[in-house]
Amino acid sequence: MSLTGTSFLYTVVVLFALAVVLPLVLWSRLRGPRVLRAVGRVLMLLFAQGTAVTLVFVLVNNSNCLYDNWSDLLGTSNHVQRAADLGADGTGGISLERLPRVQQNFHRASGPGMRAAGGVRVTQLKGRVSGVNAEVYVWLPPQYDEPAYRNHKFPVVELLPGFPGSAKAWFGTLKAHEQLMPLMRSGQVAPFILVAPRTSLLPRVDTGCANVPGTVNADSWLSIDVPRMVTDNFRAQSAPQGWAVAGYSAGGHCATRLAIAHPDRYRAAVSLSGYNDPNGERSSLTARTPALRAANNPYLMLRRAPVPPPISLYLSGQPRDGYEAAVSLQQAAKAPTNVHVVLVPRSAGGHTMALWEPQVVPSFRWLTELFPAGTTGTTGTAGTAGAAGAAGNDQPPSARADRPVTRHAGPGRGVA
Numbered sequence: 001m002s003l004t005g006t007s008f009l010y011t012v013v014v015l016f017a018l019a020v021v022l023p024l025v026l027w028s029r030l031r032g033p034r035v036l037r038a039v040g041r042v043l044m045l046l047f048a049q050g051t052a053v054t055l056v057f058v059l060v061n062n063s064n065c066l067y068d069n070w071s072d073l074l075g076t077s078n079h080v081q082r083a084a085d086l087g088a089d090g091t092g093g094i095s096l097e098r099l100p101r102v103q104q105n106f107h108r109a110s111g112p113g114m115r116a117a118g119g120v121r122v123t124q125l126k127g128r129v130s131g132v133n134a135e136v137y138v139w140l141p142p143q144y145d146e147p148a149y150r151n152h153k154f155p156v157v158e159l160l161p162g163f164p165g166s167a168k169a170w171f172g173t174l175k176a177h178e179q180l181m182p183l184m185r186s187g188q189v190a191p192f193i194l195v196a197p198r199t200s201l202l203p204r205v206d207t208g209c210a211n212v213p214g215t216v217n218a219d220s221w222l223s224i225d226v227p228r229m230v231t232d233n234f235r236a237q238s239a240p241q242g243w244a245v246a247g248y249s250a251g252g253h254c255a256t257r258l259a260i261a262h263p264d265r266y267r268a269a270v271s272l273s274g275y276n277d278p279n280g281e282r283s284s285l286t287a288r289t290p291a292l293r294a295a296n297n298p299y300l301m302l303r304r305a306p307v308p309p310p311i312s313l314y315l316s317g318q319p320r321d322g323y324e325a326a327v328s329l330q331q332a333a334k335a336p337t338n339v340h341v342v343l344v345p346r347s348a349g350g351h352t353m354a355l356w357e358p359q360v361v362p363s364f365r366w367l368t369e370l371f372p373a374g375t376t377g378t379t380g381t382a383g384t385a386g387a388a389g390a391a392g393n394d395q396p397p398s399a400r401a402d403r404p405v406t407r408h409a410g411p412g413r414g415v416a
Helices: 006-026 034-064 070-074 176-186 218-233 250-261 290-295 298-304 323-332 353-370 384-389
Strands: 121-126 133-139 156-160 193-197 243-248 268-272 312-317 338-343
Touching: 006 034, 121 218, 133 218, 156 218, 156 250, 176 193, 176 353, 193 218, 218 250, 243 250, 243 353, 250 268, 250 298, 250 312, 268 353, 290 298, 298 323, 312 323, 312 353, 323 338
Parallel strands: 156 193, 156 243, 243 268, 268 312, 312 338
Antiparallel strands: 121 133, 133 193
């Protein structure tokens, strides 16, 4: 029985209802010695408490896509087949251009929201470089199958969840595809391919989306294997010009880190309530030693970069929840690095999905202004949504009145 399936939810609801009814019916009807009656009543109370807690957990888990299956919840899943030392560039000396194309088998994904807006498809990918074996979810924009776009290559945004978190969260909880599809149809948002790979690769450990030899090569999984699979199987633009990465919370930290580390693979990154210091997540693998912690801190990475990376960053956060980290990156950035900081008011809510859901559209409007049209032999309306970026203007767009934020970051003290 699936952890996130409706059958399990209905089973828990029925058990909870039974737990409520049992004491009402049997409390005064129990027979036997006083001790046995007391034990029976205690068991009924424990049953009621247990089913209540389970029901709340299931509702919260389904709403926030924290754990995708029983293995994730119990900490028994391990998606790492090998974790060789792949070197500084994460390729292990493999010539990526010489890797043969691999056609993946996709099927319709199941779960809340996965059938909406044309449906999300999923495949099981064996990373040829990273040694990771995990699922990847892909959603195609409405223009993808239209005849006018048959020669069109589409920009791609890689979507990363928080920790714990499921790759389904961007579709099931944030409803990114449902929010964006009508705007893509009307040309207000560029027709991006949305790709959500699994990031929970080790039991009860946040990988920090980094390569740690002997443990995991999460960076190579996300920045090499997944993009390679997408370009092999779909009409996707090549990196870095056609690629961005976005995430919330721990996923926001990862998005910023990946873009700074690999300007040859990503042109832009979006971080919603992200952080710089890996210690921002207590279960982070990259916070376990001072060397790993410093090597995977986006603020320090940006400051120490020999050449400022030609990337654009969209960073949003609340005071003491991502905002100060964003400002510190803005202050450390030097051209051609561009950092666009958005302050989200405390009144917008806390560190939850309800805070990030309304930020999906503003962040994708910002991405639309950065990305070129990216057509290959297509005429007419194809690619017009991305025309604002066709001239190569990487300057961060100014705030829009329709964005659920208050203002850009001004001068202030940054926190790494």
